[in-house]
Amino acid sequence: MIGAGLYRIEEPPPDGAATARVPLMGPSLCAGFPSPGDDFVENALELPRWLVPNPPATFLWRIAGDSMRDAGIFDGDLACVDRSLKPGHGSVVVAAVDGEMSIKRMVVEGNRAHLSFDNAELPVYALEELAEVNVWGVVRFTIRWHVSRAGQGR
Secondary structure (H helix, E strand, O other): OOEOOEOOOOOOOOOOOOEEEEEEEEEEEEOOOOOOOOOEEEEEEEEEHHHOOOHHHEEEEEEEOOOOHHHOOOOOOEEEEEOOOOOOOOOEEEEEEOOEEEEEEEEEEOOEEEEEOOOOOOOOOOOOOOOOEEEEEEEEEEEOOOOOHHHHOO
16 A cells, blocks of 8 residues: 555566457446346457456446446446456445346445435335346446547547
């Protein structure tokens, strides 16, 4: 640790690979109430290897919606999800809720865990009592454009 809350960027891996090819999943990951859709690999991005310590377990998902905005995750961002990380209290996770992929905050109270939005303007995220929930992975970081795409000639 460098100072209060600051950490060193990991050194490049010893295998010498400077980048890792990370699959971009589609359709967008719901940041709100889950919506139906089949997930598939849409494309891939090359990322610096120090950002992706476990490439076979790492995927990118585009975010759709604003239910995680208080966590700094916005519509159009890319979430880097690592399936090898163990989720815990406060983790931002990708979960399959009745088979539909969604991004939520994991909250652990005692021996019970539940998922929640991270947007104070939204109602409590209520799961049906018999809903099937599987945590798919933990969000390691997000990527956001700060320049409008229209300004880049796209």
